[in-house]
Amino acid sequence: MEDREVILDIQDLRTRFATNEGLVHAVNGISYQLHAGETLGIVGESGCGKSVSMLSVMRLLQVPPAKILADAIKFKGEDLMLIPRSEMRRVRGNEIAMIFQDPMTSLNPVLTVGFQIKEPLKLHMGLSDEDATERAAELLTLVEIPDAELRLNDYPHQFSGGMRQRAMVAIALACNPTLLIADEPTTALDVTIQAQLVDLVKQLQHELGMALIWITHDLGVVAGLAERVIVMYAGFVVEDALVDDLYGNPRHPYTAALLRSLPRMDGRSGEVLEVIEGLPPDLLDEPVGCPFAPRCSFVKDKCREQNPLLEEFAPQHNVACWIDINTGEFK
Amino acid sequence: MFRYIIRRILQFIPVLLAVTFFTFVMMRAIPGGPFDFAGDRSLPPQVVANLNARYHLDWPMWKQFLSYVVGDEMLGEEGSSRGLIRGDLGLSLRYRGQSVNDIIATTLPVSAQLGFMALLLALFIGIPMGTIAALKQNTWIDYTSTFAAVAFLSIPNLVLAPILIWIFALKLGWFPVATWGAKPPYLWGFLPSLEQMNIDYFKHAVLPVFALGTSSAAGIARLTRASLLQVVNEDYIRTARSKGLRERTVIIVHALKNSLIPVVTIIGPAFAALVTGTFVVELIFGLNGMGKHFVNSIGNRDYSIITGVTLLYAIVLVIANLLVDISYAWLDPRIRFD
Numbered sequence: 001m002e003d004r005e006v007i008l009d010i011q012d013l014r015t016r017f018a019t020n021e022g023l024v025h026a027v028n029g030i031s032y033q034l035h036a037g038e039t040l041g042i043v044g045e046s047g048c049g050k051s052v053s054m055l056s057v058m059r060l061l062q063v064p065p066a067k068i069l070a071d072a073i074k075f076k077g078e079d080l081m082l083i084p085r086s087e088m089r090r091v092r093g094n095e096i097a098m099i100f101q102d103p104m105t106s107l108n109p110v111l112t113v114g115f116q117i118k119e120p121l122k123l124h125m126g127l128s129d130e131d132a133t134e135r136a137a138e139l140l141t142l143v144e145i146p147d148a149e150l151r152l153n154d155y156p157h158q159f160s161g162g163m164r165q166r167a168m169v170a171i172a173l174a175c176n177p178t179l180l181i182a183d184e185p186t187t188a189l190d191v192t193i194q195a196q197l198v199d200l201v202k203q204l205q206h207e208l209g210m211a212l213i214w215i216t217h218d219l220g221v222v223a224g225l226a227e228r229v230i231v232m233y234a235g236f237v238v239e240d241a242l243v244d245d246l247y248g249n250p251r252h253p254y255t256a257a258l259l260r261s262l263p264r265m266d267g268r269s270g271e272v273l274e275v276i277e278g279l280p281p282d283l284l285d286e287p288v289g290c291p292f293a294p295r296c297s298f299v300k301d302k303c304r305e306q307n308p309l310l311e312e313f314a315p316q317h318n319v320a321c322w323i324d325i326n327t328g329e330f331k
Numbered sequence: 332m333f334r335y336i337i338r339r340i341l342q343f344i345p346v347l348l349a350v351t352f353f354t355f356v357m358m359r360a361i362p363g364g365p366f367d368f369a370g371d372r373s374l375p376p377q378v379v380a381n382l383n384a385r386y387h388l389d390w391p392m393w394k395q396f397l398s399y400v401v402g403d404e405m406l407g408e409e410g411s412s413r414g415l416i417r418g419d420l421g422l423s424l425r426y427r428g429q430s431v432n433d434i435i436a437t438t439l440p441v442s443a444q445l446g447f448m449a450l451l452l453a454l455f456i457g458i459p460m461g462t463i464a465a466l467k468q469n470t471w472i473d474y475t476s477t478f479a480a481v482a483f484l485s486i487p488n489l490v491l492a493p494i495l496i497w498i499f500a501l502k503l504g505w506f507p508v509a510t511w512g513a514k515p516p517y518l519w520g521f522l523p524s525l526e527q528m529n530i531d532y533f534k535h536a537v538l539p540v541f542a543l544g545t546s547s548a549a550g551i552a553r554l555t556r557a558s559l560l561q562v563v564n565e566d567y568i569r570t571a572r573s574k575g576l577r578e579r580t581v582i583i584v585h586a587l588k589n590s591l592i593p594v595v596t597i598i599g600p601a602f603a604a605l606v607t608g609t610f611v612v613e614l615i616f617g618l619n620g621m622g623k624h625f626v627n628s629i630g631n632r633d634y635s636i637i638t639g640v641t642l643l644y645a646i647v648l649v650i651a652n653l654l655v656d657i658s659y660a661w662l663d664p665r666i667r668f669d
Binding site for chain 1: 565566567569570574575576577584585588589662663664665
């Protein structure tokens with residue numbers, strides 16, 4: 001069914017952090033593939049490793065304290081784990097671009113917006129200052145900032161939060177990346193601005209044909225945006241499915257519980273939302289068994305001893321669970 | 332910006348008046364007077380009374396202060412004071428026949444030249460050393476430079492100066508032991524004249540400049556390191572890295588400017604302190620600078636010199652702080668003074 005080229009192939013990525021309290025198991029062996037032009041949503045609660053896994057791919061974590069292990073992280077056939085740092089810099093901002101969570105702090109306050117957009121243009125495309133200025137104005141217009149040429153001379157504090165995030169998108173798109181990673185870009189924005197930004201990125205993705213990884217804890221945003229969704233929990237991928245399958249037919253108890261905890265348009269008013277009891281596991285502990293077992297309503301003895309691998313349940317629908325949640329029995 | 336500067340300069344006037352007033356009153360309030368002794372002999376009371384009358388020290392305090400600030404003419408009295416408002420800092424009570432203006436004009440240039448070079452040394456050593464230490468955090472480079480910084484901060488120049496003289500002047504003979512390489516008349520009143528600004532001038536300057544500047548360099552290095560380490564954890568540094576910029580570009584273009592604000596903050600007071608002279612270094616190197624007057628004039632109860640040099644220090648300090656505030660606006664565009 002997928003005939004598009006695989007552009008990103010992550011094989012068994014593990015990321016650890018050495019801290020004073022001990023080793024933090026942030027990402028515990030995740031594998032997935034991303035196709036050209038595909039939109040992938042990665043959802044999970046805070047600390048589940050969704051951002052760290054992407055920063056690992058970009059090699060943007062400080063090593064040490066971070067330690068990144070993987071069988072391979074292949075981007076367009078090239079293993080990002082093996083290339084030298086200078087080669088990695090050529091990929092960053094050029095082939096893979098990233099936008100971050102907090103637009104208030106992600107732009108440098110002492111440099112003009114124009115300077116910051118022009119930087120990757122000069123670096124990766126070798127544009128002259130004049131050409132870069134022209135292109136930067138085009139980019140600001142593309143992200144729907146009016147009077148782009150004038151606004152290039154502004155500093156980030158003269159932009160509103162939504163405009164700053166648009167400026168971040170302009171920087172990320174500067175060199176026509178093959179892959180755009182959006183790390184919770186709407187979390188710090190208010191709801192109407194969120195919707196505008198999602199629409200903008202969707203439209204730009206359609207126009208420019210890039211692949212998109214959208215990290216969020218907002219299941220609502222993902223539903224309207226992604227083709228495929230990966231659910232992460234405690235550094236593991238627990239479910240990987242096409243968006244309609246995931247929402248219509250969740251197979252992992254965690255995904256199912258997450259979806260039940262969402263407010264619904266057709267729900268009765270005054271209905272109390274379901275919560276998932278307990279807390280995510282302490283990442284300082286060596287993971288044993290299924291990470292969700294302590295909070296799972298279907299839990300059996302086997303779950304506490306052996307961690308289920310991510311296995312195909314149906315075509316393009318992978319789940320890491322011993323149990324069939326429809327019957328509550330072993331598969 | 333222009334209006335801001337004008338407003339700030341107008342605000343200097345009450346500050347400087349207050350400094351003058353408190354120095355003036357407090358010095359006269361401490362026991363003893365300028366004419367208690369001549370050498371080791373005490374003077375006869377009649378002579379002291381005559382001298383006090385000559386310098387108007389027998390007037391009531393408010394009248395003395397008015398005489399100092401606006402001059403005797405305006406008070407309708409006979410006297411030598413032309414008043415602070417005309418730039419007259421009065422006559423020295425100890426150095427007969429010398430005005431405070433004369434004393435400052437001969438001694439300040441030496442202190443200012445020495446202090447300015449020491450400050451340049453502090454900046455050109457301190458900022459790069461702090462930057463390198465931060466970039467190589469927790470490596471031997473960081474540990475070495477941090478150790479050196481703590482050592483140079485801890486060694487008083489009372490100790491450092493003789494050590495420098497002993498090694499570099501006496502043992503190695505590279506530099507002269509003491510004295511300053513420039514003499515009056517000065518270019519524009521404070522710079523060494525062009526024919527004096529030769530290799531010999533700088534040879535004389537090396538040891539005192541190092542003795543004076545290293546502790547400031549160490550302080551600036553530590554501050555730069557701490558500030559830079561904080562800045563490199565900011566989100567916008569991650570953004571800069573995600574663009575594929577070289578680490579050097581990330582630091583110099585994106586981090587350094589942000590990290591210099593605390594450094595600039597301490598340069599203002601450091602500038603005032605270094606440029607107006609330092610007692611110990613000038614004494615050890617036998618320089619005829621202004622530093623000694625800060626200390627000696629108090630023991631001598633030389634009221635005019637005390638008030639004069641304190642006022643001058645205050646002027647340099649407020650101007651330096653104004654320059655610091657202006658450079659904030661240059662470093663951080665979020666700071667605007669309109």
